[in-house]
Amino acid sequence: MSRARRLPRDFVLFAVAATLCAFAQSAVNAVFNNFVNDTYAISDFQRGLLELPRELPGFLVVFVSAALYLLSPRRLAALANLLAAVGIAGIALFSARYGVMLAWLFLFSVGQHLFIPLIAGITLEYAPEGKAGRRLGQLTGATNLAGIAGSLLVLVGFRALGFGFATAFLIAAVTFLAATLLLRAMRAEAVPAEKTRFVLRREYRLFYWLNVLYGTRKQIFLTFSPWVLVTIFKQPTARVAGLFFVGGLIGIVFNPLLGRAIDRLGERFILMAEAAVLVLVCFGYGFSRRLFSADVAVLVASACFVVDQMLMSVGMARATYLKTIAVQPGDVSQTLMMGVSIDHGFSILVAFVGGVLWTRLGFEYVFLLGVLIACVNLYSASRVRVERVRA
Numbered sequence: 001m002s003r004a005r006r007l008p009r010d011f012v013l014f015a016v017a018a019t020l021c022a023f024a025q026s027a028v029n030a031v032f033n034n035f036v037n038d039t040y041a042i043s044d045f046q047r048g049l050l051e052l053p054r055e056l057p058g059f060l061v062v063f064v065s066a067a068l069y070l071l072s073p074r075r076l077a078a079l080a081n082l083l084a085a086v087g088i089a090g091i092a093l094f095s096a097r098y099g100v101m102l103a104w105l106f107l108f109s110v111g112q113h114l115f116i117p118l119i120a121g122i123t124l125e126y127a128p129e130g131k132a133g134r135r136l137g138q139l140t141g142a143t144n145l146a147g148i149a150g151s152l153l154v155l156v157g158f159r160a161l162g163f164g165f166a167t168a169f170l171i172a173a174v175t176f177l178a179a180t181l182l183l184r185a186m187r188a189e190a191v192p193a194e195k196t197r198f199v200l201r202r203e204y205r206l207f208y209w210l211n212v213l214y215g216t217r218k219q220i221f222l223t224f225s226p227w228v229l230v231t232i233f234k235q236p237t238a239r240v241a242g243l244f245f246v247g248g249l250i251g252i253v254f255n256p257l258l259g260r261a262i263d264r265l266g267e268r269f270i271l272m273a274e275a276a277v278l279v280l281v282c283f284g285y286g287f288s289r290r291l292f293s294a295d296v297a298v299l300v301a302s303a304c305f306v307v308d309q310m311l312m313s314v315g316m317a318r319a320t321y322l323k324t325i326a327v328q329p330g331d332v333s334q335t336l337m338m339g340v341s342i343d344h345g346f347s348i349l350v351a352f353v354g355g356v357l358w359t360r361l362g363f364e365y366v367f368l369l370g371v372l373i374a375c376v377n378l379y380s381a382s383r384v385r386v387e388r389v390r391a
Contacts (some may be wrong), residue, residue, distance in 0.1 A: 026150030051351030085113030092169035137259015144251030215343025247309035271381035286367030
């Protein structure tokens with residue numbers, strides 16, 4: 001608390017807003033796959049196609065950001081959370097038909113994906129020199145704590161309080177709205193000149209390629225790993241929420257340590273380690289049912305889910321890598337936006353390909369694709385070079 005009092009007012013407002021957003025997002029993630037399975041009874045192939053309206057806003061985020069160039073990053077963050085609040089409230093209240101739900105999902109996703117790159121960009125504004133990873137790790141640890149609360153709410157609510165899907169979504173909507181108000185209370189900074197144009201530089205080509213690989217591996221985690229738990233291992237909503245809870249609990253300690261490790265060991269080491277672990281995780285998802293008894297296979301798949309959830313935080317290393325190679329400081333926010341658009345363009349493709357693989361060959365082949373992506377990622381991470389003095 002003594003450290004928090006020394007932090008700038010606007011960063012405290014932003015950090016609290018980001019934790020509220022993480023709480024809401026965790027509640028949504030914990031129930032969404034069970035929601036679409038129980039409410040609409042979609043097929044495995046349709047589950048893959050569902051990622052088109054869900055991930056298309058991520059591809060469009062750099063264009064939406066450019067269209068809203070008159071808004072500063074802080075005001076854009078407030079708008080993003082407002083859109084997320086309206087979208088998830090629409091899913092809760094006005095989604096009796098599948099097509100209508102997709103429209104609300106698209107709106108929710110626009111807000112969600114606008115906010116994702118702004119988190120790192122705004123946080124890096126307040127990072128001391130040489131300690132960018134630590135500051136990102138601290139914020140990510142706080143958002144993990146909020147994520148724990150969101151998944152715990154779903155876990156307790158569905159087991160003991162008679163929650164339905166609409167209840168969880170409405171709680172998330174109110175929380176997104178609270179985050180909007182906090183972000184709106186931040187002082188509006190001047191819009192930098194770089195905000196009015198796209199940033200696409202040859203010097204950032206490895207960063208772009210790492211985002212391509214991240215987008216493909218991320219989509220396998222977001223789409224198909226929980227779908228394995230729900231449809232192959234028949235895990236209920238409360239059990240999936242419990243796994244989010246466990247992953248978030250570990251993340252409270254793991255993410256600050258990860259941030260420090262980035263500062264001390266470098267982005268290259270961390271990104272290579274992530275890729276190596278991901279190979280094992282994908283094998284566990286795809287083949288635990290063949291290698292172990294049913295009870296053990298569930299435990300292995302669940303452990304892989306938690307580890308994969310933790311690996312998502314390695315995105316901090318890509319953000320700090322970009323900051324160290326930035327030609328101009330003003331490039332960072334717009335290049336992070338460009339990275340989100342790039343990774344989501346390939347996310348959509350992988351969601352479609354994964355749905356086809358699952359339908360025609362079986363879910364194991366989706367995760368074999370993940371192994372291939374992880375191997376390419378391992379080689380690509382080995383190409384990262386950053387010359388700087390470590391803290």
